[in-house]
């Protein structure tokens with residue numbers, strides 16, 4: 229089943245020209261188009277299904293600096309401010325609030341890791357509070373259990389995945405940009421080796437610049453142009469329960485279970501990192517690059533089934549511009565929730581917070597997390613096709629950094645001073661054999 233999602237009214241009339249076309253209407257594509265429209269660019273955003281309907285509505289909504297890879301931390305710090313600024317500037321509500329994130333643990337090793345990260349965070353002025361056993365028990369009193377310790381990140385927060393991308397899409401339209409749902413970009417045209425147009429199922433938009441924010445579809449799109457972008461998707465399951473008690477922290481993480489208060493008062497529940505890897509032709513192609521990540525996470529990853537192959541986002545075929553592509557056959561990637569994981573998640577949640585016993589299950593869904601081999605997104609203009617900027621592979625933590633990433637991509641497109649150093653994100657790092665630290669959500 230799809231996750232809850234607000235709808236947004238968009239235009240069926242496609243422009244013939246644009247300064248920039250953004251392909252993909254998730255949180256990354258919408259924020260990119262928003263910042264471009266704010267700079268007075270004529271921007272058109274095309275989305276094959278519904279705004280926000282893939283990963284961007286299926287996630288937990290965490291917007292965190294806590295435990296971030298050093299390369300992503302500056303972007304996440306800026307993003308927290310930008311979530312607030314977006315609401316003030318646009319008048320749209322994404323549900324963002326700085327509620328703080330609470331992590332509890334009984335593992336010395338985990339606590340040591342958090343403490344080390346906290347030392348590093350202090351050097352870049354990020355506040356994170358290590359909790360003693362007593363403080364962890366106090367902040368986690370809803371569990372009624374003792375804890376060895378924990379960490380609280382007071383400046384982090386959550387936004388509402390059911391509202392965020394649609395809210396940003398409305399803001400783009402207010403600024404004069406156009407947004408088109410049910411409109412797959414089938415491919416690109418070039419002139420003199422540079423991008424010259426985006427060809428969609430509803431017509432061609434002439435443009436010198438395009439941003440590919442296609443989430444799980446980005447690698448197969450790139451392959452049409454000989455661009456090698458290693459990407460693998462992991463199928464993760466999430467569930468929602470009805471109203472919980474106000475004493476439950478807004479965002480709580482333990483090794484067994486994570487819970488997040490939803491804006492309807494219920495909770496989103498999930499087991500962090502748990503997922504299935506569906507075998508697909510693309511997975512086999514990039515398997516050598518992903519092996520270190522899979523090895524590190526093997527306890528939490530299980531082999532999947534045919535769903536991924538049938539969905540078509542990881543095929544190796546070539547698409548024609550005058551015929552429907554796999555993206556028109558699969559408007560919204562909507563994998564089935566893993567029944568066993570749903571049962572286990574609910575059991576663990578009730579064990580951790582017994583007062584959830586009175587809640588009822590209101591939904592369960594799954595999403596394909598689009599990952600890169602080093603867990604950091606690929607953002608940058610592609611040397612193979614000048615005019616095309618790639619922005620994908622957000623590896624399970626792209627929702628919270630959506631505003632910062634969108635701003636940075638708009639900076640790259642318009643050649644303005646970048647919000648943060650863009651170099652660590654450039655996808656050309658995947659062409660070398662020197663990998664950075666393997667990160668995990």
Ligand SMILES: Cc1cc2nc3c(=O)[nH]c(=O)nc-3n(C[C@H](O)[C@H](O)[C@H](O)COP(=O)(O)OP(=O)(O)OC[C@H]3O[C@@H](n4cnc5c(N)ncnc54)[C@H](O)[C@@H]3O)c2cc1C
Nearest residue numbers: 252254255256276284287290413442443595625626627628
């Ligand atoms: C279960 C789960 C939990 C998560 N929890 C968190 C969390 O708590 N915090 C966090 O920061 N992140 C989290 N994430 C990750 C986060 O959701 C993603 O990193 C983020 O949403 C990626 O946004 P995106 O815009 O790149 O991709 P998507 O939201 O997947 O959007 C891509 C869009 O592009 C469209 N598209 C693709 N190709 C084309 C084309 N050719 N033409 C037109 N449209 C196209 C697709 O239809 C899709 O709508 C989680 C993810 C999952 C699945």
